[in-house]
Amino acid sequence: IYEDAKTGSKWIAQEIISLIKKRQQENKTVVLGLATGSSPLKVYEELIRAHKEDGLSFENVITFNLDEYYPMLPESVHSYVRFMKENLFDHIDIKEENTHLPDGTLSMEEVPEFCRNYELQIRQAGGIDIQLLGIGRTGHIGFNEPGSGIRSRTRMVTLDQLTRRDAAPSFGGINNVPRRAITMGVGSIMEARKILLMAWGNGKAPIIREAVEGPITESVPTTFLQEHPNVDVILDEAAAEKLT
Numbered sequence: 586i587y588e589d590a591k592t593g594s595k596w597i598a599q600e601i602i603s604l605i606k607k608r609q610q611e612n613k614t615v616v617l618g619l620a621t622g623s624s625p626l627k628v629y630e631e632l633i634r635a636h637k638e639d640g641l642s643f644e645n646v647i648t649f650n651l652d653e654y655y656p657m658l659p660e661s662v663h664s665y666v667r668f669m670k671e672n673l674f675d676h677i678d679i680k681e682e683n684t685h686l687p688d689g690t691l692s693m694e695e696v697p698e699f700c701r702n703y704e705l706q707i708r709q710a711g712g713i714d715i716q717l718l719g720i721g722r723t724g725h726i727g728f729n730e731p732g733s734g735i736r737s738r739t740r741m742v743t744l745d746q747l748t749r750r751d752a753a754p755s756f757g758g759i760n761n762v763p764r765r766a767i768t769m770g771v772g773s774i775m776e777a778r779k780i781l782l783m784a785w786g787n788g789k790a791p792i793i794r795e796a797v798e799g800p801i802t803e804s805v806p807t808t809f810l811q812e813h814p815n816v817d818v819i820l821d822e823a824a825a826e827k828l829t
């Protein structure tokens with residue numbers, strides 16, 4: 586529990602930076618699982634700062650993002666492709682071919698094969714070393730809404746109404762928020778070697794309490810992380826205020 590999001594985000598960035606440097610010394614790659622939304626913004630700012638000011642290179646980094654709205658064009662202001670470019674990729678020296686996001690432009694028929702291939706690409710890259718996660722007020726990780734099973738894989742999902750309501754302001758109204766998304770599954774996320782779950786602000790305090798202290802249940806998919814052997818939950822004081 587950190588005083589504020591900035592301090593917590595610096596700690597998270599430091600974990601990522603240390604692993605990147607260690608792997609560079611070994612001439613190896615690092616595979617990062619990345620999230621979008623407001624929670625990781627300060628982590629990305631710190632990674633950009635480390636690149637610009639300390640000369641940290643991302644040449645050995647491979648990334649897989651958790652999710653993308655469906656349907657979604659990559660150039661749309663709402664797309665997670667654009668979000669990642671604007672908030673991280675365009676400011677560091679990562680190779681474009683090393684960055685992966687679910688594709689919101691596919692036809693419905695093409696989605697299942699894309700999802701199988703996404704999982705295959707993660708495995709071929711060696712599996713995810715560090716998975717960064719935010720948490721939705723529904724208890725989702727990625728877009729695994731209530732009802733998502735512990736063995737769920739990358740797939741098309743229907744977004745919860747609360748998730749769509751939370752996204753409404755940035756879309757200019759709930760009717761503009763897509764009803765669906767493509768997301769890595771809970772099972773896919775659980776295979777990461779290390780998971781960093783972050784939450785900032787008192788709006789997340791009730792769901793953080795359920796996620797960390799509540800019973801493991803499909804109705805709060807984040808609770809499945811309680812079964813993962815290597816998870817850190819990084820909070821500011823506001824998000825931690827309901828923990829007992």
Ligand code: F6R
Nearest residue numbers: 620621622623624719720721727
């Ligand atoms: C985003 C994602 C979501 C968000 C969650 C929290 O890629 O997978 O699970 O992490 O909805 O969103 P913010 O950080 O905007 O509160």
